[in-house]
Amino acid sequence: MLNFSDLLPYTDLLLQGLGVTVLLTLYSTLGGVAIGTACAAGRHYGGPKMRWLIGSYVELIRNTPFIVQLFFIFFGLPAIGLKLTAWEAGLLAMLINLGAYSTEIIRAGLAATPKGQIEAARVLGLSSKQILFRVVLNPAFEKIYPALTSQCIIVMLGSAVVSQISVMDLTYAANLIQSRNFRSFEAYLVVAGMYLLFAILMRQLFEWTGRRLFRHRRVGA
Amino acid sequence: MIDFSNWDLLRNLLLATRWTIALSLTAFVGGALVGLLLTAMRLSGRSILRWLVRVYVEVFQGTPLLMQLFLVFFGLSMLGLDISAWAAAAIALTCFTSAFLTEIWRGCIDTLPKGQWEASRCLGLSFSQILTRIILPQAVRVALAPTIGFSVQVVKGTALASIIGFVELTKAGTMLNNATFEPFKIFAMVALIYFALCYPLSLASQKMEKKFNGAR
Numbered sequence: 134m135l136n137f138s139d140l141l142p143y144t145d146l147l148l149q150g151l152g153v154t155v156l157l158t159l160y161s162t163l164g165g166v167a168i169g170t171a172c173a174a175g176r177h178y179g180g181p182k183m184r185w186l187i188g189s190y191v192e193l194i195r196n197t198p199f200i201v202q203l204f205f206i207f208f209g210l211p212a213i214g215l216k217l218t219a220w221e222a223g224l225l226a227m228l229i230n231l232g233a234y235s236t237e238i239i240r241a242g243l244a245a246t247p248k249g250q251i252e253a254a255r256v257l258g259l260s261s262k263q264i265l266f267r268v269v270l271n272p273a274f275e276k277i278y279p280a281l282t283s284q285c286i287i288v289m290l291g292s293a294v295v296s297q298i299s300v301m302d303l304t305y306a307a308n309l310i311q312s313r314n315f316r317s318f319e320a321y322l323v324v325a326g327m328y329l330l331f332a333i334l335m336r337q338l339f340e341w342t343g344r345r346l347f348r349h350r351r352v353g354a
Numbered sequence: 355m356i357d358f359s360n361w362d363l364l365r366n367l368l369l370a371t372r373w374t375i376a377l378s379l380t381a382f383v384g385g386a387l388v389g390l391l392l393t394a395m396r397l398s399g400r401s402i403l404r405w406l407v408r409v410y411v412e413v414f415q416g417t418p419l420l421m422q423l424f425l426v427f428f429g430l431s432m433l434g435l436d437i438s439a440w441a442a443a444a445i446a447l448t449c450f451t452s453a454f455l456t457e458i459w460r461g462c463i464d465t466l467p468k469g470q471w472e473a474s475r476c477l478g479l480s481f482s483q484i485l486t487r488i489i490l491p492q493a494v495r496v497a498l499a500p501t502i503g504f505s506v507q508v509v510k511g512t513a514l515a516s517i518i519g520f521v522e523l524t525k526a527g528t529m530l531n532n533a534t535f536e537p538f539k540i541f542a543m544v545a546l547i548y549f550a551l552c553y554p555l556s557l558a559s560q561k562m563e564k565k566f567n568g569a570r
Contacts, residue, residue, distance in 0.1 A: 134432070196506060196552035197545045198513035201524060205545060208537035286416075293418035297517060304420060317428040325421040332416040 139314045140323060143306070150306030151327060157302065158289040158335070161227035165288065166281065168228060169235025170270070176236065177243045187236065194233035200294045202226050207298045223295035223302075231288045238280045242273030275347045282339040286332050293328070303327060358534050364543060370526030371547055377512045377522060378551075380444045382505055385451025392456040397463070397485065407456065414453030420514055422446045427518045443515035451508050458504060462497040463489060499566060503559035506552045513548070523547060 140147075176187040194202065206229075207222035217225065246269055254268045274281075296304035307324040311317035358366075392410065395403040414422065426449075427442035466489060474484040516525035527544035531537050 192553065192556070193545075193549065196510075196556055197548045198510040198524065200513045200516070201527070201541060201545050201548060204524075204528070204537070205541040208531065209541045210538070212536070212538040290416075290418040293420040294514065294517075296420075304418070307421075307424075311428075318425065318432045321421055321424040321428060325417045325425060328418055328421060329413065329416040 135319055136316060137319050137323065139316045140310065140319060143310045143313075146306045146309065147303070147324070147327070150301060150303040150324075151331070153301055153305075154289070154292060154303040154331070157224055157227060157292050157295070157300075158285075160224055161231050161288060161292075162285045164228045165231025165285075166235050166239075168232030169239050172232065172236040173239035173243055176240055191233045191236050194230055195237070199226065199230055199291050200297065202230060203294060203298060219295075219298045219300045222298060223292070223300040226295070227288055227292055230291070231284065234284045234288070235281060238277050238284060239273065241280075242277035243269065245276055246273055271347070275343075278339075278343050278347070282336060282343075285339070286335050289335060290328060290332065358530065360539075363530055363534070363540060366530060367523060367526055367540075367543055367547055370521060371523050371551070373520070373522040374509065374512050374524075374548075374551070377440070377443055377447065377515060377520070378505070378509045381447030381451050381512065382508050384444065384448035385455055385508070386501075388448060388452035389455035389459065392452060393459050393463070394485065396456070396460065397489075398481065411453045411457050414450055415457065419446070419450050419511055420517065422450055423514055423518055439515065439518045439520035442518060443512070443520050447508065447511055447515070450511060451504075454504055454507070455501065458500045459493065459497055462493045462500070465496060466492055495566065499559050499562040502555055502562065506555050506559075509552050509555070510548065 172187045172190070175183050176191075179187070203222065203226040206226050207217065207219065210217060210222075250268060251264060254264045259268065292302060293304040296302055296308060299305065303324055307320045310320040314320075392407050396407045398404075423443060423446040426446040427437065427439070430437045430442065430445075470488055471484060474488050479488070512522060513524040515522055516528065519525070521529070523544055527540050531540045534540065
């Protein structure tokens with residue numbers, strides 16, 4: 134009943150799709166965490182207006198489905214004059230989405246650094262740059278690193294939805310294959326397996342990076 | 355082209371929201387029941403059962419919900435079952451929800467000291483007695499906030515059912531957009547309705563978390 138040999142001619146298509154998914158994930162992880170860091174700092178240290186603004190952004194994104202955000206960006210924004218290609222809209226939606234979630238995660242890390250620690254660092258004569266990177270950000274990221282890893286993987290898996298606005302990612306490849314050879318179950322099974330492998334690999338990669346990033350510090354160990 | 359007033363749009367979207375709510379409730383209740391079963395399997399102490407639960411959780415947490423939907427939808431119809439979009443969405447979302455809830459509850463149960471298990475066993479309680487009288491009453495208190503927090507993910511997950519053709523809020527939005535060509539307004543409305551559904555749940559979860567942390 135199952136027949137996977139019909140998929141073989143489409144190996145290239147699948148690999149290209151995987152490449153697009155990997156690229157989207159890479160860009161949105163880097164950009165999303167950068168947005169999250171900036172917004173978390175704004176929310177933690179900024180004035181009441183800034184805090185409210187960032188808070189609204191975070192809650193608005195966290196309480197609406199990714200697919201609706203994507204449709205709003207891809208179909209809605211051109212209506213007010215902002216035209217985006219499918220790829221740009223997909224990436225933008227992922228950036229905004231991960232940005233909101235990582236803001237919340239990173240803020241928790243910042244809040245976990247006691248104020249006295251920053252004061253102590255200042256007294257010891259560290260520059261504000263040193264304080265920012267070594268006293269505030271590094272330990273904050275070490276604490277929230279596992280949560281951030283999970284969130285990046287969730288966003289990667291969520292990216293399957295960008296196939297709906299015809300970004301040629303891995304899911305798009307599966308849709309294309311099943312529309313040509315009608316082997317829908319096999320195509321989706323293989324692609325689901327590819328996502329699973331990529332998710333496991335991503336977790337390994339994050340752990341490996343984390344061990345190197347936080348090698349010099351062992352908080353509470 | 356048909357003319358729709360804002361009220362027409364909103365009314366049609368709200369009518370479709372009933373299906374989003376129905377699907378969310380089905381998936382959440384179903385997912386919680388399956389999750390309870392999986393949690394019991396994990397705690398039973400049989401290594402083969404524990405391993406099965408781990409694989410189940412890993413698979414459903416490591417693949418896109420969209421793939422799970424497609425696989426249920428196309429897989430079951432390949433087996434000759436005439437499955438509706440509603441049934442496929444309900445099954446896929448139930449599996450997805452149960453995997454995440456099992457993982458959340460694992461964390462909650464693991465916060466209880468192991469000595470309690472040993473003490474209960476010494477007192478001669480059976481496995482089901484330990485679970486229902488000792489572990490669950492305590493774990494439920496810890497688990498309430500993250501469980502309600504996850505229900506937000508379930509509501510948002512139902513939006514993907516639109517892709518296999520189930521007419522809920524998101525699908526109604528795309529259909530109305532095809533008729534009126536006002537994507538900015540319609541998807542903003544759709545987003546706001548989702549927000550109105552999800553935000554109270556998020557707030558409740560946050561409040562409960564604070565309360566629990568205060569009580570500790």
